[in-house]
Amino acid sequence: MAIYTHKALYDFAHAIFIKIGCSETDATIASDTLLSADLRGVDSHGVARLSGYVRLWDKGRINATPNIRIVHESPSTAVVDGDAGLGLVVAPFAMQVAIEKAKNAGTGWVAVKNSNHYGIAGYHAMKALSHDMIGMSMTNASPLVAPTFSKERLLGTNPIAVAIPANEEPPYVGDFATTTAANGKLEILQRKDEPAPEGWIQDEEGNVTTNAYGVKQGGALRPLGGDRSNGSHKGYILGSMVDIFSAVLSGANYGPWAPPFVSFMDPVSDPVGEGLGHFFGAMRVDAFRPADDFKIHMDKWIRRFRNSEPVHKEEPVLIPGDPERAMEKEREANGIPILDAVENDLKELGDRFGVSLKG
């Protein structure tokens, strides 16, 4: 494991995006989006994915010079066609459209088609905060999740993020996959050779398994809840709602038709739409009540929850966003740890494009 500064990784990613043909502006936006994952501790969605994006570009599935544009709109809505661009660039464009709509109409809601993996959901939702808006962000993803009672993988880990501004307190930022556990957590167990808790995974036959390789071996992740008696039908509703908002509303590929992120798997031959889909929302707080009123009550909400009596003294009650914010502070100060496998992958990528990764 090596430690890199945010700037070193950012500069590297930026140089790679320029090498594949992105404009200066797009390379900046893409690097910002990508690196936000490393800073916030979502290592599976940061520079570890850079070579994956490049492999999709190699296959012609990512367009480095997209014409991202609004193709349908109403006062409070729009549909954005990402033109097969990097989701890392398409998503910030679409979130900005949502924010502009909200300025005029009170709220803005943007569905996106023809996009790709967009990094971490929370980054996009948080763009609303500085405008005193509530931000929302969701995306569909490669099918890895079996609905309750299903043997087949029909949904992605389909995350939902919501960011809510406060006054003196830091903002509330919820960002979660609609499965019991995200795929990144399985990778951690696999590296440690540990079993998965019951409820995370089912095997090829649909039976619950603690085999951390269960998904790779033809099984599936389970929706949040884990099984019927613990509410997996609710996780299935959440994941499918994200799928429908992101892809059926926009005209992207939904459910099992969603394109795989990994370049060695081809997209389906009978698409039902274009690319991957996202959905963004922005709500002006003062479209409901004066912004200061709202933010002062958010402070009160946050303080009451944070100060509630914990079950164990050493585990205080957290506000959504607390762990990621602590991680961001720590990594800004002390650098970002990069696993050997990821470092080697980045160095190979650097060799190919003549870009050096500085320590």
Place this chain on the structure above:
Amino acid sequence: MAIYTHKALYDFAHAIFIKIGCSETDATIASDTLLSADLRGVDSHGVARLSGYVRLWDKGRINATPNIRIVHESPSTAVVDGDAGLGLVVAPFAMQVAIEKAKNAGTGWVAVKNSNHYGIAGYHAMKALSHDMIGMSMTNASPLVAPTFSKERLLGTNPIAVAIPANEEPPYVGDFATTTAANGKLEILQRKDEPAPEGWIQDEEGNVTTNAYGVKQGGALRPLGGDRSNGSHKGYILGSMVDIFSAVLSGANYGPWAPPFVSFMDPVSDPVGEGLGHFFGAMRVDAFRPADDFKIHMDKWIRRFRNSEPVHKEEPVLIPGDPERAMEKEREANGIPILDAVENDLKELGDRFGVSLKG
């Protein structure tokens, strides 16, 4: 257990609402809303609650002749003051405002303060369907749920409902409490003297318990996920998002300040807002893509999921809304079973107001 027709129960509820002073229109709206729960099989939210509403009216906490009105608005948003009216009447008013906003702005989002228990979330969301809109509905509720790591009850079961129109297929209607299990399910276990699955409940000390009376004995329901390793922090995000949208945006009481439904518990002496809060949304499908396009793709989505290979042949994969729709059909044809305890409660109520419950 006795069986009553929908009409018999509807007429009874209607007569009671008239007796407490509701207008003819409001009594009709309230009875429609209330009975939709019995029809759809959510017995805990139907006529079984009628005497509870009346007890709140007895205490002056429900206003039978409210001046329900918009107190703040933007092109796509509004805040509605329910004037302490029955949630069963306030919510349909607010949902209609959301629909009207959506007609002009593409979407409509309405936060409600100063309301009470509003029946089942799904009923309100479904109002959008006939307009070719997606409907959403959520509400906060009496605090019974402990956030992850908390010993204290700070949230209600805070349900979320989403209703999405299709073409030839029946609509997609998701409606779920953001806890592992709804409170009604505990009552069923208590009647059968059965233990609760692990993950539903924690005891007074915050430890997981299978005691179905755990909540009544000072414990709490757990957020969807059940514990940290199975994602209870995600259920906590969902429940708290509902609380903030419903109550902090609107100016209602949030978190542990939410007023209790049961009349024998007084509201807190230091309210942070007015009454209970709800949040509704309506999105015109054609604000995103032509409605027929959308609905034809929803048919395709629904058929693909419904026909996916099940783990067990006898348990086919369901579409959200399937079980409730089947129940509605069955109860419309064969009547609604009413438990003896509920029947006695209704008869007492009838005796008090001189209204007879016809079989």
